[in-house]
Amino acid sequence: MTAAAARAAELRRLLEDANHRYHVLDDPAIPDAEYDALLRELQGLEQANPELRTPDSPTQRVGAGILPGFEQVVHEQPMLSLNNAFSDEEVREFVQRIERQLGVADPAFSVEPKLDGLAISLRYEDGVFVRGATRGDGATGEDVTQNLRTIHAIPLTLRREATGSAAPAVLEVRGEVYMPRAGFEAYNARMRDTGGKVLANPRNGAAGSLRQLDPRLAAARPLSFYAYGLGVTAGFELPDTHSAMLQALKALGFPVSPEVAVASGVSGLLAYFARLGQRRDGLPYDIDGVVYKLDRYDQQAAMGYVSRAPRWAIAHKFPAQEQLTTVEAIEVQVGRTGALTPVARLAPVQVAGVTVTNATLHNADQIARLDVRVGDTVIVRRAGDVIPEVVRVIEDQRPRDAAGQPLHAPYVFPETCPACGSHTEAVRKVLRSTKAGGIEYAEGAAIVCSGGLFCPAQRKQALVHFASRRAMDIEGLGERFIEALVDFDYVRTVADLYTLTLDAFLEMKRLADERDDTVPETVKAGKVASKWAENLVGAIADSRQTTLERVLFALGIRDVGESTARTLARHFGALDPIMDASEAALVEVPDVGPVVAARIAGFFAEAHNREVVQALRDAGVTWPEGPPQRSAEGPLAGKTVVLTGGLSAMSRDEAGDRLQALGAKVSGSVSKKTSFVVAGEAAGSKLAKAEELGVEVWDEARLLAFLNDHPAP
Template identity: 35%
Template sequence: MLADIQERIAHLTTELNAYNYQYYVLANSVVSDYDFDQKLKELEALEAAYPQFKDPNSPTAKVGGDITQKFNTVRHRWPMLSLGNTYNEQELREFDERVRKVVGDEVTYVCELKFDGLSISLTYEQGVLQRAVTRGDGTQGDEVTNNVKTIRSVPHRLKKGDYPEEFEIRGEIFMHRAAFERLNKQREDEGVQTYANPRNFASGTIKLQDPKEVAKRPLDCFLYFLYAENRNKRFDSHWESIQAVKSWGFQICEHTALCVTIDEIIDFVNHWDSERHKLSYDIDGIVIKVNDYAQQEELGFTAKSPRWAISYKYKAERVETTLNSVSYQVGRTGAVTPVANLAPVLLAGTTVKRASLHNANEIARLDLHEGDTVYVEKGGEIIPKIIGVNNEKRVTHTAPIVYPSVCPECGTQLVRQEGEAVHYCPNEAGCRPQIVGKLQHFIGRKMMDIQGMGDETMETFFKLGLLRKIADIYSLKDHQEELKGLARFGEKSIDNMLTGIELSKEKPFEKVLFALGIRHVGETIAKKLAQHFKHIDQLIAASAEEMAAVQDIGGRIADSVYNYLHDPQHLMEIGRLREAGLQFEIIEQEVQLAGNSLSGKTFLISGVFADFSREELAQLIESHGGKMVSSISAKLNYLVAGDKMGPSKLAKAEKLQVPIISDRDILQMINQ
């Protein structure tokens, strides 16, 4: 029996540490909060009964996850502890009883929404934001200041006010559901992996290396707790401090309440259990804190949690229904995505008929069989997801769901690239959804933005044989008589469409490159490639290594672009588009001088900057008379250095005694 207990403790420890790594480091939720907490409680109970088997690396002694290696690691002045949590009313009442036993009956609580986002700690000195640090492992976290500065609701500098010279304020970074859906749709259109929920998207965004990319993703932040030296001399309670930080310019959540009795707390919990779906962002529970600071100190802490606070966590909404079938969707990049077709069921206020199955790995993990009774969950997931099977209701002798080996649309053998979970159909020239998807992508608003054409138009023209390749769009003017015979295509509609096609020829090279639909090449990557190589011929001539050397490109993207541009069919298509008059080179515009303060000086830019892209900084320098060069020499006047600058450049500049300046120094030189 002891051997079984030891084995169970070891298994739970390994399993929960893996879940923690996925959640905190990789920003990936692979298990529901409820299931995680139940396993953690089981492990805590076993370790208490059999301490000799407790692993030194047990998740019961940890707050968060490991530190990523991408950012500077900063130690928290005040540890970022996690909260004890519960899923039932009785444990809330027991928490209230414990508190009153220690501090008496004169107690009030602050009830706050528990945001489903990324915890952050902000440090201000003299009213200026100095550091932003993630939770990390609770004692130290990643410094992500430049990324957090892109969040509009986080003030960089406070107005004059009665705040401490130095203080720390903590909160939660999150993404509103509407922004999540829009950005996820954009990722889907670009053929890159989508995020499961807003929390993962927000966490993944904050850990990006380029603040410019972070700024393109609309994050938000609520602040909810203040730390400072001698805080208790300035404020008597948490509620008082939160009202103060609001007056200093911080965004706090309006749905926060003072409660006196446990019944008021439970009413608050129940109210938001039903009303949370009306919010624009996700919450997964309620946080209850003892209001009075002196009482908080009297109650104290356990090793990992404050005794004066607890979180009530809502169970993710889960329903049972029948799996009718699994269908497979083929996207424009050839990715084959399985979708579960369900017996209609009401979930979180909407009728659910379909749920995502993501990929073949997920089908295998669930061990799905035909006609299974499945658990469907929404919770923090925007898209309903099958999270398990009720094996007790499984009909005997039913066949397992087998992921297809051939494309469900064209019958081509599917391929799976090393390191990817998704299967692809390689028949891009003969697979209907891929052809139509590429046509629809090409005419999109952020691509060629062809007015008078839409997704339905592309479907219709494909069915009629008018379009097979994107270059065929520019031959439609030769088929006007055929177009006039189509329903809903009057002469004016045809004229508008042909005008839109003609105007699209003026779109810049970066838009054309994005519109080609190269796998892994989104709007930003297309722009960086176009600006770096200037001309399609130079891009075609470049090696994969040369492409990967461009900022933010990397090996996987470079391989995809290289393979695309060395496919004879693609080169033929590009040739037809060039003949049609599309732009395949950057048109260098004459720089309009805004001043001559940098005249006669040469500059080289290296690294990443918080407020400028390198292209914007170069344009600024040239517009004030400066000259950009591509290498370091003794004749270089200034090296403009940002974060992540290569050590070899820095060493060479120091050896040649080239002055090293920042983007702020450039602005000062211009202003002077």
């Protein structure tokens, strides 16, 4: 080893040790100035000797170049959510369920604060940090490795003292990225002094920082991290308890909340909750509750899981903070899916440390139930400490005239969409329906715009769905491009996609870069490369030749999924008969009930939607049409199949296509009418439902054997 290499190794060791003592042990060994001097020396050595620069070097925390976008990461082990408890009684019921099932009294729990940040997963291979991802939807997250490298509390290598000569082959550590309160206040003060953009609150600051495409911006944010669990591991000896595992993670170099403790039984949990609640405002970070986890791993395994949450853990949320204010106006916002949401414009009020000026009223039923009117004094709270909502009207303080009558009439929901003028309709969750037309609805209704393809408020969502892989499959046309195309008025309906040129895409990209304050000036001034634009133009052109079922699915008709679109295409054979079909005719289609029939008929009753369909045809979008196919053929004709869990030999979509080609209907939910369920790896609630109903279950081996014996026609 050369002198330079030896010194670089020594500097990396010193800096790694300083980071560990500062972020994990809370016992700094050297002043900041000395740390900075060591870092500058290492940077100089690596600049003079590039071969000395390693991926786990502390110098790599400053952030790499701008990322083109975030890659998707499929979690090998899903990042599950937690069920919530909002009262002592719910906690008591949670513990009693565990006691009954395990046959123990006062089981031990690992208890910890519920941080108000962003859940992430860190993957280490042979002791080196190789990838980090957000939780996403629990199954798939975003690769934010470069941004996570900028957080000093996250070790780039595992502590050698803890791993010995052989680090774990794989160690996936899960935890929360958060923004300390002091760092948040200092950052906002600096932004106000320099005219920069201040952050709304620490949680949004943490989440927004990790989703910056320029890691240098994330590096400038005061982010930190606490570990709280594990994902997949290989070559790691798991302790018997969760609390011991947290101490093992701390020894490996991961910061763990100093508030972590062990408590037993209901009384121990509630005492911890009360104790932390009293100290909540004095903690250096925001929390919105506490988390209780059975401490022993064998007891966790015995309790198992339900749906997407473990039975052995629960989040006990703090009561939402509430304040009084007055309603200055009631307005309606149209969401990306067409749902109309009433919003109360409020006199500004501080709730849970945040100035609230707007609060959701949820839907028309909620407005009627509360009888909210302009001028009312209301109680507003941040539900779950996040979303402001109106809880109650103080009727005694309602403004009245001299005769004692209310000054303002009850609010009346609009009959037409404020964004496009299309008629609105009430959409209720259906509990049961029959071919005879009998429908039983759940309580509450959403008011939605029927404008569909035409409504400007739904434009972006309609385009994202239209371009998706299972619809028109326009490769490369993701949300970021669609946002810009709509914002700069290049696209108003899905048909406008087929008029876009190479020059239009390049100009759109230039305008998007100019408005994006995360794009460096050097990039804005540079020439935009055109290969991506050429690919997009080609992908749009390729999508002109498609199938009727893809077109029907791509139109985004409410409640018309892939299976229903395929059934409609087979039943009618062509689009015009579907567009002209009455509700009575649509109900005759297999698996189309009165609710879905009304959705389809209502969609095509809107002239705007028919105009967009004609514009697609005029733009050259074509699909084969033929005679109706009124009965499914094949060995699975008349069978309903549900796929759940992960398959190794093929994707679930591919398996579904193979089964449908053999005559099966592939459904998304299990019922008594389900013929059989195909259960892959990590199958969850659908498998449990099938077992509860006595529905036949196939594993992947049986599915593959059946498909091999019955090749698709």
